[in-house]
Amino acid sequence: MFYCSTLFAQDLPSIDQKTEGLDKKEGFMTYYWDESQGKVWLEVDTFDTEFLYVNSLTAGMGSNDIGLDRNQLGDDRIVYFDRRGDKVLLVQPNYSYRAITDNPKEKASVQDAFAQSVLWGFEVAAKEGNRILVDATDFLLRDAHGVVERLKQNEEGSYSVSGSRSALYPEGTMNFPKNTEFEATLTFTGSSPGGQVHSVTPTPDAITVRQHHSFVQLPDDDFEPRTFDPRAGYFGISYQDYSTPIGQPLTKRFITRHRLKKKNPDAPMSEAVEPIVYYLDPGTPEPVRGALLDGARWWNQAFEAAGYKNAFQVKMLPDSAHPMDVRYNMINWVHRSTRGWSYGTSVVDPRTGEIIKGHVLLGSLRVRQDYLIAEGLLSPYKGETSYDEDNPMLQMALARIRQLSAHEIGHTLGLAHNFASSVNDRASVMDYPAPKVSINADSTLNLSNAYDTNIGEWDKVTISYGYADTDNPTELKTILTNAIDEGLLFISDYDARPAGGAHPKAHLWDNGTNAVDQLDHIMDVRRIALKNFSVSNIPVGTPMAKLEDALVPIYLYHRYQLDGTAKLIGGLNYSYTLRGDEQPNPKPVADSIQRAALNAMLKTIQPDALQMPQKIIDLIPPRPLSYYNSRELFNSHTDPAFDPLGAAETAANMTIDLLLNTNRTARLIDYKARDNNRLGLSDLLGQLLDVTWQAPAQSGYRGAIQNTVNHLVLYHMMELASDREASSQVRAITNLKLEELRQWMKKEAEKQGLSEQREAALFYGYRMLQLFKDKGKVMEPSTPLPPPPGSPIGSGQPFLDCSLQPKNTYNDCS
Template sequence: MPTGTDLLVHATVVGGLGLAATGLDRGEIGPSLLCRTAPAGPDGHAVVCANTAYGGSGTTPEERSAADRSFAGSTLAVCPAAGDGAFDPAPLGLVDLVGAARRLAVAAGTAVEPDPALSRVVAVRRYGEVTAIEAALTFRVPRPVEPDAPQPRFGPPHPPLAPAPADTVTVHQQVTLRPPPEPGYRPVELDPGSGATARLTVHRYDRIHLRDAPVTLAARFRPGRPIVFTLDPAMPDAVRDAVLTGGNRWAEAFAAAGLPEMFRVEPLPAGADLDDPRRNVVYWVHRADRGWSMGLTQLDPRTGEVLRAVVRLGSHRIEQVRALAEAVLAPYTGGPDGPAAVEAVVAARLRQLAAHEIGHGLGFAHNFASHTHSVPSVMDYPAPRFTVDGDRPVAHLPYAEQLGPWDHHQVARLYGGSQEPPPDTAPTWVTDADARTDDAADACGATWVVPGEPLGALAEVLAVRSAALRRFSPAVVPPGSDPQELERRFLLLQLLHRHQATAVAKLVGGTRRRYADTTTAGFDGAVTPVGDDEQLAALAALAPLLDPGQVRVPAHVRPLPGPAAGRPARDGRFARRTADAFDATAAVVAAVDVVAGPLLAPARLNRVAEAPGDRAVLTELLAVTAGHAIGLLGADTGDPCTETVGWTLLRRFETTLADPALYQHARIAAVETVAAGPWWRDTTRAAVRARWAAIERAAHEHPAELPAPPPGAPL
C-alpha cells in the first residue's frame, strides 16, 4: 500500500471464542478508525490513528491543524517498506483492534496478554480497493475453574475460556484498510425524534464560541445507493427462509419512502466470499452460552456514513424461545400438530429478530415503547404472545408479521428526508437509556412484553401462565430428553410474568417523556408524571402476584428430577440450597423477588417518597410489600410457602433500606409508614417484631442475601 495517505481501518472477528459472556463472537467488530501513514525511518512506515472524536475540527487548514495538535493520536504499527513508496500492511493485522485481551481479562478476572510467538498473519487479501489482513491472535488465559475442581454449588458450571488441556485461546481477526469514501456524503446531526442510533459524537471546536462542541451524528448508509445484506450459507434452510422473509420487510418501508429497489436481503451468491469486507453480512453464530444477537456498523468516523453492516444471529438463543414455546404449549402429547406449533413460534421469532438486527445495521435504535402502537416496531424487544383457547394455551400470532408505523417513520426520516410525525405511535419512542433497567423512571419503556396496555397485557400473560401450569407434564419436552429439562421448562412458566410485571411496576413512581430538543419541547409537557390513580391501579394489579397461592409450586409439578446419569447441570434451573434435590423454596423466592425487586428498587422508592401529595402511593407500595410480609409472618401459619413469601418480601425491603442509593428521607418515610400500618394488630410473633426492631434501629448488619433471579434475557 502507498504511504502518505489516509485510510479507514476496521476490524472484525472472523473466528470467535464461542462464549457470549466475553463478547468475542464471530462477527464482533472493533472501532472505526481514520489512520494516516508516515515514514518511520529508512525502512518503515507508521500507521497512526487520528483522534477523530476531538481532532479534525474546522473548515480551514489552520483550524484543523489546531484541533489535531491539541489531541494525541495513536501509532498502531510500524510496517516494513515494500518498495516504490509502498508498505506491507501485514503487521497491522497483529494489533488487537477488537480488544480481545481486554475482554478476556474481564472474563478471566486477571490480566491476559497476547503471545506473539503463537500469533501469526494468516493471509493478506485484496478486494478491489480494500485490503484485508486475517491474523490469528493467541492469548494465554488462566483457567478460572480447573477440570477436576468442584463446580459452583449455586448456578451453572463455568464454561472454560480455553479448550482442555490448553491454556491458550486463538481468535481470528480480519483488519481491513480502505480509502476514505468519495466526497458527497452529507452528515446528519441526530434528531431526537428520528429514532436513529446515537453511535458517533464529534467535537466542533471551530464553533465553540457559538454552541457546545459535541455534535452527535446519525449513522446511515449513503442515500441513493443500493443496500444489500448477504446471508451466511451456514444457516439451515428453515432459518435462512425466515431470515430472508423477515429481513426483506425493510424493502417495503424503503419503497414507501420513495426509494424502491434500494434495499434487499439475499443468499450469498455461489462462489462469493462471505468475509469480503465490502459486503453487508448476516452471520449465523454458534456459542456455548445464550447471548445477544447484534447488528453492528463500520463507519467513516468523521461523518457517520455506514460503510459496512455486520449482523450476527446467535443460534443458541433460539433454544430459549423454543423452550418457552414448549413450556407453554406442552406439544409432545402425540398429536400431529404439537411440534409444528413450536416450530412456527421459532420461525416467527427468527423473522422478527432478523428484521430487528438488520434494522440496527441500517442505523435504527431500539424502541421500547412500541408495545403500545397498533403494530409494534421490529426495533422493540417483544415476548411471544400466547392466548388461551378453552383450557389450553395457543400461539396463533406469536409475533407481528409486518413492520410497524414507527419502522416506516424511521426509514422515511433517515433515508427519505421526511419530517412527518408517525401516526398511531404515541408515546413515540423510548430507547435503551430510559428502559433497560428495572428501576428506570420512564413508565413506557419496557422490554420482553407482549403488545398492549400494561395492566391488560399482564392479565393476559397470567391467564396463559395459569393454564400452562395446570397442563405441565413431561409433554413439555421432546421424548427422550434429559429429565433436568423439565425444571428448565417449569422455570420459564413460574416466571412467565416477570417482564410484564416489571412493565407494570414502572408505572409506580414513573414519568412519561417526549424526546425532543428545547425548540420543540422546552419544559412544557416534555416530562409528565404518572397520575396517582394509575399508580394505585398498578399496585392493585401487582399485589396478587405476591400471594402464596400465586407463587406456590403446584403439587403435580414436584419433585422435579435433576440431570440423569451424572450429566452436567445446565443454565436455566433455580438456585439450589438442597444439594441435588429440587429446591421448591428457591422457585418461590424467585417468583416473589422478580416482582418485589423492581417495586422496592431504591430509585423507585426515592421517586415515590419525594412526590407531592398525601403519600397514598408510598403507603400502598409499602402495604403490598413490607406490610404484606408482616401480615403473612405474623399469622404464623406454619405453611412453608407462606413463610417463604413473607421472609423474602421482608428481606427485600430490608435490603432496600440498607442500600446507600436510598435517600435518608425516603428511608425514614418508609420505616415510619410501615411502623404505623394496620398489619401489626394481629402480629404477636416475636421473630417478626424482633426483626422489625432491628430495622427500626437501622441495623447496620447486612441482611441475608437473596439468590439472584435466574436470567430472563435475551429471548
C-alpha cells in the same frame, strides 16, 4: 541527523531486490507474500492520506459470557501513514475534536490541542522512488481485537500471544481495488483459565482464534451528513467543532446511515442508484435460513414508504466471498455454548456517519429457547406425538427469528431501539417483542399470532427520515411531526430499562396498551400453562428431570410484565421534546393507574400465585448422570431435590425488588409531597406489609410460601433503609415502617396458639429488626435466590458486559 538518514536511505535495497521471488498481490495496498518465512511485506506509496482500518474476529471462542464471537467486528479507525526517517508510523487522528473551516491555522490549532494515537511503527526495509516497503507481519500477528484484555476483565485467566503458535492465514488474506484484507491465526497461552475457557477450549491453556485486518479506502465526499434529531430513532456520531460561532452549539450531531440516492430524484417512486444489499451466512441451516431471509426482506416495505423501489435486497453470500470483506453487509449465524445476545454492528465513517458495512450476529441457540417456551406453554407431547411442518412450536420459533432478523438489521441501518412501539400495535420491529399468547374459549393457549409478520409503521417513519432523497430540513421535520400527530411514540434504551425506569409506555418484552391488564392476562396464561403442565411437556424418552427446563420459563413467565407494570408506580409520562414541537410536558402517571399497578403486583407475591401444583413437584426427580445442573434451572436450597419454595422465593423476589427501587421510592415521596392524595412511599410500604407480614397466617405449604415472602420483604426494606444511595427521606420513612413492624411483631409473638412455623418467622424477624434498631446493622439475612438467565426472551442472558463490546455495536444491551 540529516546526514545519517541520508546514508541509511542509500544503504536500503530497492523494493524489487527485496521482494524478488515473492508472490506480489496488487490492489488497494500492494503487498508481497513470503510463504517460506510466513511474512507479509507491505508496500506504502502514499503518506498523509487517510484510510479506514478495521479489526475483527473471524474465528471466535463460542462463549457468550466471554463475548468473543465468530465474525465479530472490532474497532474501526481512520488512520494514515507518516514517514519519519527510518520509520513509518500508523497514525490515528482525533476526529472527536475538529475545526470545520478553510483556515488551515485554525484547523492545526485544534489538531495540536488534542492527542492523536500512533497505533504502530514500521521500520523501512526497502525503498524505490516514493515507494517504501515495510514488514507488516508483527502488526498483523498482534492482539488487535483485545482478546487478552477481554479474558482478563472476565477473570478467565492471564494470557499473551504465543509467537511460535501463531501465523498468517493466507486463506483469509486478499486484495481488491478499494480494500486490502489480512488474516492471522493467533494462539494465546497462559495460566489460571476460568470456567468459561474450560468449557469451550479443548486445551484451556492454549486458546486459538483468528483475527482479521481490513485496510479500506474511505468513501468520496459525495455524501451529505443528516442532522441528528432525538425524536427520529437513530444512533449517531458527534464531535466538537471549535470553529463554531459563539452562541451556537459546539457539539455537532449526525445520524448514522447507509448511502442511498434515487436514480430519478423527481419521481415519487424510483430505483436506487446503488441499492443496499445484505448477504446471509451460507452456514445457516434450513428452515432458519428461509426465516432469516424473509424477516430481513421486510425492510424493503419501509424503503418503499420512503419512495424507493427494490432499494433493500437480501441475498446468500457467494462461496467465493469472505464475510469480513468490507464490501458485504452481512447477516451471520453464530454458535455459542450457551444462549446469548444477538447484535448488529456497523463500520462507520466517523467523519460523516456514513455506514460502510452493516454486520449482524445472530445467536443460533435463541431459536431453541423460543421452541422451549412454546413447549412449556402448549404441553404438546401427548403419547407418541410427532410433528411435521405444522409443528406449532417450530412455527412460533421461526416467527421470532423473522422478527429478530429484521430487528438486528435495523440496528445496522442506523436505528435505535423503540420500546414504546408495543402500545402502538407493534409499530416497530425495533422493540423487544414478547410472544402474544391468546386464550381460547376452551381455556387452551393459542400461539398463532405470537409475533408480527411485517415491518412496523414507526419503522417506515425512521427510514423516511434517514433515507428520504431530500436534504430539506423542513421536509425532514414534517416526517417526524406527522408521526407525532398520528400518536406514534419513540422511547429508547435508557428510559425503558426496568429497574428504576419511569416511562409508563416503554417496556421490554411486553404487549398491549395497558400494562396492568397485560399483567393480569399474563398471570392467566401462566396459571393455565401450570395447570396443564405434565409429562406431556417433554417428548417420550426424555429424562423426567428435564421437565424443570420447560418449567422455568413458564413459572417465571410474568417476569417481564412485572418490569413494565412496576414502571407505572412512581411513573412519569414524557417524550423527547424539542422547543416548539408542541408535545406535552412531563406529567406523573395518574394516581388511579399507579394504585392499580401496585395492586396487580402485590397479587403476584400471594401464595395463590406462587404455589407450585403438587402434581408438578411430584414429577421432577434429581438430575440423572450426564444431565447436570445448569444456570438455566432454578437456584435451590434443597439440591439435589427440586425446591418449590426456592422457586417461589425467586419469583417473589423479582416483584419486591422492583417495588422498592431507590429511584422509584424517591419519586413516590416527591409526588406525594406535591399532592397529598397521591400514592406515597408510606402507602406502598403499608400495603406491602398488609399482604405479607400482617396478613392472616396460613399453614402448611402455603404458610411456608408466606413466610418466605415475608422474609424477602424484610430483607429489601432493611436494604432500602440502609442504602446510602437512597434519599434521606426514603430511608427515614422506611426506617419508621420497620420500627412499626418490629413493635407489631413483638405483640403478635405474644399471642397464644401460634404454629411453630409462624412463631419462628416472627422471632427471626424481630431479632433482625432489634439488631437493626440497636446497632444500625443488618443481621446477615439469607440472600434471595436469583432467577435463572432470562432477558431477552428466547436469547441471551444478563452475563454479557456491554461495556466490553466494540464501539458501533448496537446490541440488546446497548
